[in-house]
Amino acid sequence: MNRILIVDDEKDMRWLLSNFLKEDGYTVDEAEDCGDALDFFKRNSPPDLVLLDLRMPGQMDGVDLLKKIKTTMPGIQVIILTGYGNIGSAVEAIKLGAYDYLTKPFENERLRLTIQRALESRKLTQEILQLKIELKKEFDLESIMGTSSEIKKIFERVNKVAGTQFTVLIEGESGTGKEIVANAIHRTSLRGDGPFVAVDCGAIPDTLIESELFGYERGAFTGADREKKGQFEFANQGTVFLDEIGNLPYLIQNKLLRMIQERKIQKLGGKQAIPVDVRIIVATNIPLLKLVEERKFRSDLYYRLNEFKIELPPLAKRKEDIPFLAKQFIEEGNSELKKNVRGLQKDSLTMLLSYHWPGNVRELKNVIKRAVLLAEDVIEPSHLIFDNGVPAPLPVSLEEGITEDMSLKEVAKMAEKRAIERAIVKSTGNKSKASKILHVDYKTLLSKIKEYHIRYGTDTMERIP
Numbered sequence: 001m002n003r004i005l006i007v008d009d010e011k012d013m014r015w016l017l018s019n020f021l022k023e024d025g026y027t028v029d030e031a032e033d034c035g036d037a038l039d040f041f042k043r044n045s046p047p048d049l050v051l052l053d054l055r056m057p058g059q060m061d062g063v064d065l066l067k068k069i070k071t072t073m074p075g076i077q078v079i080i081l082t083g084y085g086n087i088g089s090a091v092e093a094i095k096l097g098a099y100d101y102l103t104k105p106f107e108n109e110r111l112r113l114t115i116q117r118a119l120e121s122r123k124l125t126q127e128i129l130q131l132k133i134e135l136k137k138e139f140d141l142e143s144i145m146g147t148s149s150e151i152k153k154i155f156e157r158v159n160k161v162a163g164t165q166f167t168v169l170i171e172g173e174s175g176t177g178k179e180i181v182a183n184a185i186h187r188t189s190l191r192g193d194g195p196f197v198a199v200d201c202g203a204i205p206d207t208l209i210e211s212e213l214f215g216y217e218r219g220a221f222t223g224a225d226r227e228k229k230g231q232f233e234f235a236n237q238g239t240v241f242l243d244e245i246g247n248l249p250y251l252i253q254n255k256l257l258r259m260i261q262e263r264k265i266q267k268l269g270g271k272q273a274i275p276v277d278v279r280i281i282v283a284t285n286i287p288l289l290k291l292v293e294e295r296k297f298r299s300d301l302y303y304r305l306n307e308f309k310i311e312l313p314p315l316a317k318r319k320e321d322i323p324f325l326a327k328q329f330i331e332e333g334n335s336e337l338k339k340n341v342r343g344l345q346k347d348s349l350t351m352l353l354s355y356h357w358p359g360n361v362r363e364l365k366n367v368i369k370r371a372v373l374l375a376e377d378v379i380e381p382s383h384l385i386f387d388n389g390v391p392a393p394l395p396v397s398l399e400e401g402i403t404e405d406m407s408l409k410e411v412a413k414m415a416e417k418r419a420i421e422r423a424i425v426k427s428t429g430n431k432s433k434a435s436k437i438l439h440v441d442y443k444t445l446l447s448k449i450k451e452y453h454i455r456y457g458t459d460t461m462e463r464i465p
Contacts, residue, residue, distance in 0.1 A: 002119055003027040007037045007065065008053040008081065013104075017051060020108060021115075034060035038068070046073050049118055052098075054082040054089055063093055070097040075126065077118040081106075144184075144328075145177055145361075146321025150313045154181065161308045162188040167260070169305050170283040172312030175362030178283040179243060181310060186239040191279055194238030197231050202244035209252055211268050214259075220269025232265050235278045245282040245305070246291050250298070257301045280305070315357040315364060316439055320412040322352050322364065329365050330379070333372030341372050344379045351384055353415035356439040363387050417452040420445070424454070 004026050006017050011032070018028045029047065031037035033056050050069065054062040062080065069076055080101035082090045090101035099118040102111060145151050161168055162185050170178045179198060186196045204212050211220075215230030232240060242248070248256065259265050260280065264273035282305050284291075291297035315322070326349070330341055344352070348371075357363055363386075371383040419438065427433035435445040448454075 001025065001027050002049065003029070003047040004049045004051060004115070005029045005031060005037065005040060005047040006051045007031045007034065007056075007062070008051070009033055009056045010053070013053075013081075020111070024112065026115075033058045034062070034065040037065055041073070046076055048122060049077045049079065049115065051079050051081055054080050054086055054093065054101075063089065063096070066093055066096055066098055075122065077122045079114055079118055144180055146318065146324045148318040148321045150318040151321060154310060154312065157308075157310050158184050158188070161185060161310075163190065164308075165279060166307040167279070167305050168281045168307070169288065169309045170281065170312065171287055171309065172283075172285065173314050173360055174285045175360030176312040176314060177361055178285075178312060179241065181312065182239075182241040182281045182283060185281060186241075186279070189239070189279070191238050195235050196239050196241065197235035198241040198243060199231050200243045202247040206249045209249060210255065213252070214255065214265045214267055216268035217270045220267070224269070227267075230265065230267065232259065232276050232278055233274070235276075237277050239279045239281060242280065242282045244284060246284045246286050246288060246297060248297075250296075253298045253301050257298065257304060260301075260304050315360045317444060319353055319416050320409050323349060323409070323412060325361060325364055326352060326368055329368035330372055332365075333369045336369075337373055339372060339375075341375045342378050345381065347381045348379045348384060349411065350415060351381055353412055354419050355386065358439070359387050413452075416448065417454065420448055420452065420454060 004021055006014050006021075006028065007030075008014050008017070009032055014030045014032070018030060021028045029040060029044070031040050035058060037050075052062050052065060056062060060068075062082075066078055066080075069078060074097070078093075078098045080090045080093045080098045081104060082101055083104055087101075087103065090098075090103075094101065099121065100114050102114060145154075158181060168182070168185060170181055172178055182198075183196060186192060199213065201209065211228065211230065213230050213232060215228050215233060216224055218224055218227050255266075259276075262273070263277070264275050266273050288297055288302050288306070292299045292302050326344060330343060333339065334341055352364070352367075359366070367384055367386055368379075370385050371379045374383040374385075420434070423434040423437040424431070426437060431445055431449070432442060435442045438445065440448075
C-alpha cells in the first residue's frame with residue numbers, strides 16, 4: 001500500500017485530500033508546514049509520494065522543502081499544489097525535480113490520474129535501478145573469476161580505471177578472461193548503458209579489417225552497393241573492445257592511431273570525417289612491447305593504447321580460484337545438460353589442483369563440462385579428460401593432512417605446496433628445473449617457496465615420497 005504525505009498549511013485542504021486519498025486505498029500522513037514535514041521525515045520511513053503546497057508561512061516554503069527532499073531522498077515523487085497565480089513558480093519546481101503540479105481548485109479525477117502516474121513512474125525508476133544493481137553484480141569480477149589475491153588486485157585496478165576515459169591495454173595468455181575484464185570496465189563506467197562492441201582482430205582477414213572497423217561508402221569497391229557502418233560507429237557513446245590487437249595490419253594501425261588522436265573516422269571510399277565518441281579497450285596474448293621491438297607494431301600507437309595496463313595472470317598462478325571456478329562450471333554444465341552432478345570427489349579436486357593448465361580458465365571449463373556429461377552423481381578422476389588427452393598425475397600422499405573441515409582455499413594451498421615440494425625433489429633441488437616442471441617462472445617459484453616456508457635441502461628430499 002502506497003504512503004502519501006500531504007504538506008499544506010490549510011487544515012481544510014488537508015482534510016479533503018486525506019479523505020479522498022484514503023477512499024482510494026492510500027495510507028495518508030499530514031504536515032501543516034515545512035518544519036512539521038522535516039520532523040515527519042526524521043521520525044518515519046520515507047513516503048512514496050508528497051503532495052506539497054508551494055506557498056506556506058515560515059522560514060521554508062514549498063520550493064525549499066522540494067530541494068531538501070530531492071537532495072536527501074531523490075526516490076520520493078513530489079506533486080506541487082499551487083494557486084493559479086503561482087504557475088511560473090510551479091514550472092520552476094518541476095525543473096528542480098517535482099513530478100507535476102496541480103492548480104487549486106483541481107478536479108478529483110485529475111488528481112487521481114496524476115498520483116497514479118507519479119507512483120508508476122517511481123516504480124519504474126526503482127526497477128531500472130535494481131536492474132543496474134543486478135547488472136553490476138553480474139560483472140563483479142570476484143563473482144565471475146574468483147577471490148584469489150591476484151583477482152582482487154585486478155578488481156581494484158578495474159575499479160580505479162572504469163570511471164576514467166583512459167584507453168586500457170589488457171595483456172594475458174589465451175583463456176585468462178580478457179574480454180570478461182573489458183566488459184567489467186565498460187559496465188561499471190559512465191558508458192555502461194551504451195553499446196559494448198567486441199572485435200576479434202585475429203579472426204578478420206586483412207583485406208576486410210578496414211571496412212569492418214570503419215565501414216565503407218556505397219561504390220567504394222566492386223560489390224559495395226550500399227553504405228555500411230563500421231564497428232566504431234556501432235559503438236558510438238559506448239566501448240570498442242579490440243581483442244588480439246597485435247594481429248592488426250600495419251597500415252590499419254596507422255588509421256587507428258589517427259582515429260584515437262582526432263576522435264573521427266573516415267569510411268573506406270568516404271571523403272568526410274565522421275566524429276565518434278567511443279572508449280577503446282584492447283587486449284593481446286603477446287606483450288605489445290615485444291611486438292614493437294620486433295617492428296610488428298607501431299610504437300606511437302602502443303603508447304597511445306597503453307594509458308593504463310592490466311595484466312591477467314595464468315590460472316597456474318592463481319590455483320586457489322580453481323575450486324570456485326570448478327563449482328561455477330559444474331552449475332553451468334548441470335543447467336545446460338539438464339543434469340544434477342553434486343560436485344567433485346576429493347581426488348578429482350586434487351587432480352585439478354596439480355595440473356598446470358596451459359589453456360587456462362577456458363581449458364578448465366572444457367574439462368569440467370566434459371566431466372559433467374560423463375558423471376552421474378559426482379565427478380570422479382576417470383571423468384576428467386584434459387585437453388591433451390592425458391589425465392593429470394595424482395600426487396602420492398596428497399590427501400595426507402586434508403580434513404573435512406578444511407576450506408577449498410586451504411586445500412588448494414596444500415596441494416600447491418605439495419606440488420612444489422615434489423618438483424624440487426624431482427629436480428634434486430635445482431629450482432630452475434623445478435620451475436620448468438611446474439610451468440611457472442623462476443621468480444614466482446621463489447615467492448611460493450618463501451610463502452610456504454619450503455626447505456629444499458637433503459632432509460626435504462628424503463621426506464617427500
